[in-house]
Amino acid sequence: MxxxxxxxxxxxxxxxxxxxxxxxxxxxxxxxxxxxxxxxRKRIFMCLIFVAIGTIVAFIFHNNLINLLDAPLPLSANSIGGAHGHKLTLSGLGEGFTVAIKLSIVFGLVFALPMILYQLWAFIAPGLYDREKKHAVPFIIMGLLLFAIGVTLAYFILQYPVSFLVNFGADSFNELISANSYFSFVAFFLLIFGAIFELPLVLTFLAMIGIVTENFLKSKRAIAHVCLWAASTVLTPGADLYSPLFIGVSLSVLYEFSILLIHFVVKKDPEDALA
Structure with missing residues (x-):
């Protein structure tokens, strides 16, 4: 039994x-x-498909894209080029085609950014808690919005560093600006601004994993603002006065917005709440 x-x-x-x-x-x-x-592999392949679609669309309309991006270039640039004034120069036989391809690929990456962020979230979502998953979609939307605001702001202030750099040696030199050097500068400038505007999401993520807290950011506010303004002078490609000013103000506003975002998104620990 x-x-x-x-x-x-x-x-x-x-x-x-x-x-x-x-x-x-x-x-x-x-x-x-x-x-x-x-x-x-499947998610990377899906992202590459969207990058390819954006690249093809941009290449079809590459003349419109080039006209849009060279608008901030002052008329004094390449003045020896005749009636066209600021028309850019080409230093090689295939440089025009290469520049068009590079611009199209950059636009393709920007076009595919929503899909890239979605695929990244879908890949890591199974390992997240439910309370973390509910913030994913709002974070993706906010990340795209902040990136778009940063790029738009950069486009409107692009004329200041470009004008400074073009006119700096105008009295002594006839500067011939190649299409490759100019559009590389423009792409770098726009992407830097777009990345800078992701600061609130970066700090909020660090707060969610416990590296920083709202009270810590508040206590280091003065030091943080000084460091951000110092960084704005380094991140600016040109040496004009306006670009660091715009970047410094933007970084300070984004830092304060980060504290506000963490306050509403990240759950406080009891000890941190009493501090």
Missing amino acids: ATSNLDQQGLLGSGGFDSDTEDDENDSSAMSLIDHLEEL
């Missing part, structure tokens, strides 16, 4: 173990390394 009971318990225990094992194997969240790599 005792043996029978033990056998029954053993069978039940064995059945329970097999059931748990089977549940783990059937759990959709339990993925092997190969499965993760395969999923990552």
